[in-house]
Amino acid sequence: MESLASDLPTAGHRVSVLVELPRHSQVDSALSYASDLPLAAGQLVRVPLGRRTVCGIAWAEAEPQAPDIELRPVAEVLDALPPLGPPWRALVSFAAAYYQRSTGELALSVLPGELRDLDATQLQRRLKRLHKRLAAEPIGQVDVPAYELLPLSAEQQAVLQALAGAEPGTHLLHGVTGSGKTEVYLRCVADVLAQGRQALVLVPEINLTPQLEARFRARFPARRIVSLHSGLTPAERLQSWLAAHLGLADVVLGTRMAIFASLPRLGLIVVDEEHDPSYKQQEGARYSARDLAVWRGRNEALTVLLGSATPSLETWHNASPTLPGGARYQLLAMPSRIGAGSLPTVRLVDLARIAAQFGQGAVHKQPLVPALVAALKERIERGEQSLILLNRRGYAPVLHCTGCGWKSACPHCSAWRVFHKLDRTLRCHHCGFSERVPRACPDCGDPDIQPVGRGTERLEEQLGDLLPGARIGRIDADSTRAKGSLESQLASVHAGEVDVLVGTQMVAKGHDFRRMTLVAAVNADSALFGSDFRAPERLFSLLMQAGGRAGRDAAQAGRSELWIQTWHVGHPLYAALVSHDYAAFAKSQLIERQQAGLPPFAHLALLRCEARSQQAATAFLDRTAELGAQIQADHPALQDLLIYPPVPPAIQRVANVERAQMLIESPSRVVLQRFLARWVPQLNQCQVSEQRILRWAVDVDPLAI
Numbered sequence: 083m084e085s086l087a088s089d090l091p092t093a094g095h096r097v098s099v100l101v102e103l104p105r106h107s108q109v110d111s112a113l114s115y116a117s118d119l120p121l122a123a124g125q126l127v128r129v130p131l132g133r134r135t136v137c138g139i140a141w142a143e144a145e146p147q148a149p150d151i152e153l154r155p156v157a158e159v160l161d162a163l164p165p166l167g168p169p170w171r172a173l174v175s176f177a178a179a180y181y182q183r184s185t186g187e188l189a190l191s192v193l194p195g196e197l198r199d200l201d202a203t204q205l206q207r208r209l210k211r212l213h214k215r216l217a218a219e220p221i222g223q224v225d226v227p228a229y230e231l232l233p234l235s236a237e238q239q240a241v242l243q244a245l246a247g248a249e250p251g252t253h254l255l256h257g258v259t260g261s262g263k264t265e266v267y268l269r270c271v272a273d274v275l276a277q278g279r280q281a282l283v284l285v286p287e288i289n290l291t292p293q294l295e296a297r298f299r300a301r302f303p304a305r306r307i308v309s310l311h312s313g314l315t316p317a318e319r320l321q322s323w324l325a326a327h328l329g330l331a332d333v334v335l336g337t338r339m340a341i342f343a344s345l346p347r348l349g350l351i352v353v354d355e356e357h358d359p360s361y362k363q364q365e366g367a368r369y370s371a372r373d374l375a376v377w378r379g380r381n382e383a384l385t386v387l388l389g390s391a392t393p394s395l396e397t398w399h400n401a402s403p404t405l406p407g408g409a410r411y412q413l414l415a416m417p418s419r420i421g422a423g424s425l426p427t428v429r430l431v432d433l434a435r436i437a438a439q440f441g442q443g444a445v446h447k448q449p450l451v452p453a454l455v456a457a458l459k460e461r462i463e464r465g466e467q468s469l470i471l472l473n474r475r476g477y478a479p480v481l482h483c484t485g486c487g488w489k490s491a492c493p494h495c496s497a498w499r500v501f502h503k504l505d506r507t508l509r510c511h512h513c514g515f516s517e518r519v520p521r522a523c524p525d526c527g528d529p530d531i532q533p534v535g536r537g538t539e540r541l542e543e544q545l546g547d548l549l550p551g552a553r554i555g556r557i558d559a560d561s562t563r564a565k566g567s568l569e570s571q572l573a574s575v576h577a578g579e580v581d582v583l584v585g586t587q588m589v590a591k592g593h594d595f596r597r598m599t600l601v602a603a604v605n606a607d608s609a610l611f612g613s614d615f616r617a618p619e620r621l622f623s624l625l626m627q628a629g630g631r632a633g634r635d636a637a638q639a640g641r642s643e644l645w646i647q648t649w650h651v652g653h654p655l656y657a658a659l660v661s662h663d664y665a666a667f668a669k670s671q672l673i674e675r676q677q678a679g680l681p682p683f684a685h686l687a688l689l690r691c692e693a694r695s696q697q698a699a700t701a702f703l704d705r706t707a708e709l710g711a712q713i714q715a716d717h718p719a720l721q722d723l724l725i726y727p728p729v730p731p732a733i734q735r736v737a738n739v740e741r742a743q744m745l746i747e748s749p750s751r752v753v754l755q756r757f758l759a760r761w762v763p764q765l766n767q768c769q770v771s772e773q774r775i776l777r778w779a780v781d782v783d784p785l786a787i
């Protein structure tokens with residue numbers, strides 16, 4: 083190599099740069115480049131990679147170059163932007179290591195896509211545009227002062243006092259629905275803004291951002307508020323990101339991706355509805371934004387506020403001083419609704435008893451029992467609204483031929499295709515395969531094909547028959563496909579133009595419906611015996627959330643009700659719901675989890691794999707298990723960890739791809755992490771050519787197994 087020394091570029095520094103490399107490439111860490119200027123760590127650059135020029139992040143301070151290696155020079159330095167700071171780089175490094183991804187892949191993938199494609203000139207132009215837009219945006223002189231606001235409830239006051247006196251750390255705000263958690267967030271945000279710092283507020287779903295954004299804008303007219311979520315155009319997302327990174331935005335509201343925002347003056351992170359599964363990313367780096375918020379808070383010595391009426395059991399455990407390993411978080415409780423409003427009365431409708439009394443037909447033909455129909459009519463007469471929750475969209479989950487028994491299976495998946503009556507299609511909700519509904523059975527030609535079961539479309543239709551003259555609305559993923567349609571449908575509910583709303587879990591969360599006094603769940607049982615160990619936790623929280631949409635106006639709260647039609651009235655989950663007793667429910671679940679060795683008492687990782695045949699998938703997993711056993715044999719410190727045999731997931735085949743998975747479990751997070759760090763980098767070697775698999779991925783702290 084010595085002879086090449088004279089051909090070296092004149093550049094005088096060597097810099098290591100993170101680039102986005104294919105996932106399993108051998109080169110994992112940063113690549114070295116030459117630079118004629120000393121570069122700061124965190125500086126965005128463009129560098130040659132193969133024949134392309136790509137975006138990269140200088141990952142360490144540039145050092146004077148070692149003369150014996152030929153390096154390609156950095157193509158461009160995007161120095162119009164200040165470098166990504168040490169806290170951001172620490173977060174990205176931690177997340178990559180913890181979730182078993184390469185740092186370069188993760189770091190680049192969490193930057194806005196558009197930023198990755200810009201050269202220095204284009205970036206300059208975007209920055210000019212940003213400053214112009216911000217200058218044109220009306221920003222008030224002052225925020226709404228505290229004395230102009232409604233007086234705080236005693237519980238809100240107590241919580242804020244506790245927070246004001248607390249050291250930075252993680253706090254769980256356990257407040258029932260309608261207890262005024264959002265007001266607490268607003269006051270905490272006001273405090274950090276007054277200190278000249280930024281606030282990051284995470285919400286689980288995009289459809290919750292407009293309402294929240296409106297509340298923040300009304301409260302902080304003198305501040306810049308931006309949002310970050312996947313519903314933005316690439317240009318909008320870049321503008322929000324830049325405003326945050328440049329310290330021009332004071333408040334960032336966003337979904338899980340916003341946890342990776344670069345915020346140089348960050349002072350507070352709020353995670354609303356912290357239990358919500360949407361905080362977990364389900365592809366690529368499968369991170370939990372909630373867990374990263376806690377890590378980021380600790381690393382940057384911030385206050386982190388996790389809010390929920392039904393916290394995740396992990397969080398509850400961390401906030402329970404009486405449990406071993408608890409008391410990591412401070413628990414702040416708001417057990418009452420604002421204005422002395424009561425929580426809805428929970429009524430369990432015993433379908434088994436009705437069936438025994440009036441025959442099976444009485445409960446199977448009609449979606450709602452007569453008493454519930456009567457209760458809906460009463461509401462309509464009083465001008466109040468009701469919500470019927472059914473977590474299944476479409477008209478019917480399956481079509482069935484009464485002649486030969488044919489059912490609407492998806493040819494590509496191990497699942498049924500759902501009958502959608504409005505556009506007359508049979509649609510697979512897993513692979514998207516869609517066909518026109520056949521007029522007759524495709525197998526035997528019998529024209530008598532019948533829908534089996536009930537989805538939101540059918541419920542909407544049946545309610546029309548049961549409640550003549552009533553205005554029935556439906557909100558689900560199908561009714562809200564067009565841009566802006568969710569907003570307009572929600573607006574019409576808020577405006578009182580809907581008497582009875584049929585909806586999936588989409589409408590169960592977060593919305594502050596003022597005229598709603600009745601919520602009914604008509605098919606809750608289907609989640610009662612779900613195969614996943616978190617199914618009861620999910621169901622409890624969904625029903626509490628849904629019930630929380632009723633009686634939010636204290637004047638009507640006294641007659642607000644949550645109805646549940648069930649075949650299992652005696653189930654302890656429903657008993658806890660009747661008494662609104664989250665703590666009792668959590669306690670019984672935690673006992674079960676401890677006995678079964680499940681989170682939060684054990685830590686899990688799941689290796690998922692996809693192949694053309696189940697046999698190939700299983701063979702791959704078996705080989706990875708052997709490799710794992712070898713690693714454990716070589717490292718006695720990693721003994722306390724179990725590798726389970728491979729199993730197919732609940733839906734084994736999707737889009738003609740077979741899936742299998744394998745669970746790794748350890749009572750120690752550290753042991754699990756050490757094991758994964760040795761095991762995952764070697765997994766590709768477990769591929770053998772004759773039985774190639776298509777894809778594999780490791781999911782650390784999986785939400786569903």
Ligand SMILES: Nc1ncnc2c1ncn2[C@@H]1O[C@H](COP(=O)(O)OP(=O)(O)OP(=O)(O)O)[C@@H](O)[C@H]1O
Pocket residue numbers: 232233234235238257258259260261262263264265391420592593594630634
């Ligand atoms: N101190 C207060 N005085 C009067 N009204 C209040 C006060 N605090 C909050 N509210 C009102 O009470 C209602 C419920 O508050 P908020 O939406 O914050 O509840 P929440 O705890 O976030 O509920 P959920 O978990 O159901 O979303 C809102 O309409 C809010 O404006």
Ligand SMILES: [Zn+2]
Pocket residue numbers: 492493494495497510511512513514515736737
């Ligand atoms: Zn399919």
